[in-house]
């Protein structure tokens with residue numbers, strides 16, 4: 001019995017040292033040079049940019065979706081947010097609407113269910129009319145060695161990310177085409193949609209599919225007045241992402257060291273970019289893929305970027321060696 005109690009206590013200490021919560025895991029401070037890249041939180045577009053417009057945001061009750069909803073609402077849009085957890089959505093809707101004075105509607109939806117998507121879109125049409133802005137932001141993800149992935153785990157992620165985005169986009173797109181109404185679509189993917197990445201393979205495959213879907217429709221449906229753009233965010237702290245991708249917090253320091261701007265992104269910066277892309281200021285942008293990652297992608301890709309570690313003295317030695325080499 002004593003041994004069992006000791007094992008339980010040891011586990012609790014391990015868990016407390018590992019599990020992600022603000023009380024147990026210290027967040028890494030930004031690097032000193034991030035002072036050159038201060039995040040600006042205020043909405044950058046003029047007041048009223050989205051006045052008279054309706055925006056539909058999947059996953060709009062939490063994290064980046066909530067930040068984009070707040071900014072669009074601040075800029076005058078009537079917003080509809082949809083995801084599985086109605087209570088979370090309703091609270092976000094009430095808080096945002098309370099701050100901006102503009103309507104935010106909460107609609108329960110599991111994007112994996114095409115019939116539910118149809119019902120949701122019918123509901124939106126009766127509530128606000130067809131939206132002018134559609135942001136496919138809902139996603140699911142977790143880190144996992146691929147040899148441990150069950151078929152259902154694969155299906156769960158790819159159904160939310162790729163099929164969910166396709167169901168929402170097709171259902172709304174067809175209705176917009178029939179009604180001859182223009183709209184701006186935006187999909188939120190990730191930097192590894194381009195490179196692929198181990199340990200998040202279903203997410204990588206599904207996000208790459210979303211990019212192909214959006215680029216394809218940008219070509220096919222432009223003449224109907226529909227634009228399709230993509231943002232690939234780098235790391236931005238949200239509970240949803242960090243709890244599933246770095247649950248112990250141990251990878252954050254390494255992540256910061258490979259971001260040339262020395263800090264994580266902020267949800268408000270992402271919201272500014274998203275609102276620009278969905279606004280008439282970007283009416284000539286379609287089929288664009290915007291990487292928004294503080295430089296992380298190119299830092300990871302550049303073969304020689306490791307040479308940051310070389311000291312001034314080591315450079316002197318290396319230069320001497322290189323200069324003294326004659327011929328090949």
Ligand SMILES: CCCCC/C=C\C/C=C\C/C=C\C=C\C(=O)SCCNC(=O)CCNC(=O)[C@H](O)C(C)(C)COP(=O)(O)OP(=O)(O)OC[C@H]1O[C@@H](n2cnc3c(N)ncnc32)[C@H](O)[C@@H]1OP(=O)(O)O
Pocket residue numbers: 139140141142143144148149150151152153154156157190203234235236240241242244245246251252255
């Ligand atoms: C080097 C490290 C770097 C650190 C990086 C840190 C920060 C981030 C930086 C960049 C981020 C880049 C991209 C981010 C992309 C994102 O999408 S982040 C957003 C993440 N948000 C969410 O995932 C929110 C929604 N998620 C969920 O609801 C759930 O997590 C889930 C996706 C699992 C869906 O829930 P539900 O439908 O309830 O599924 P189930 O629980 O029934 O599970 C379905 C099957 O999946 C298996 N499964 C679940 N979790 C795991 C796991 N951790 N490992 C392995 N398998 C798992 C589960 O067992 C079910 O399968 P079976 O039925 O058992 O076969």
Ligand SMILES: NC(=O)C1=CN([C@@H]2O[C@H](COP(=O)(O)OP(=O)(O)OC[C@H]3O[C@@H](n4cnc5c(N)ncnc54)[C@H](OP(=O)(O)O)[C@@H]3O)[C@@H](O)[C@H]2O)C=CC1
Pocket residue numbers: 058059060061062063064065082083084085086088109110111112136137138139140160164188189190191232233234235236237238239240241242
């Ligand atoms: N934060 C980051 O560092 C990065 C995030 N991203 C992307 O940004 C977007 C937002 O992520 P983030 O805010 O960080 O994480 P969150 O976990 O906060 O956002 C995911 C949202 O998706 C909703 N969702 C999940 N499954 C479903 C479903 N089946 N049907 C409807 N809605 C669903 C969730 O709501 P509910 O549980 O109520 O259904 C939640 O609101 C995602 O597309 C993510 O891939 C990309 C790169 C980096």
